[in-house]
């Protein structure tokens with residue numbers, strides 16, 4: 001795909017996803033992502049975005065303060 005913002009080339013890679021709210025910070029490492037090589041904008045495929053949302057919803061009830069997860073490990077439990 002091409003970057004929606006600058007039309008630059010994108011590459012598939014892995015990124016750390018960070019979700020912050022009032023009570024907790026959830027860090028998920030090695031999330032498959034698509035990153036623009038020109039402007040650095042990060043995109044997630046629909047299926048990945050959906051899984052991230054599920055994971056965050058589930059973890060928000062469990063996590064206090066800060067927690068770090070590996071995407072591969074938490075996605076299987078969804």
Ligand SMILES: [Zn+2]
Nearest residue numbers: 003006036039
């Ligand atoms: Zn771009």
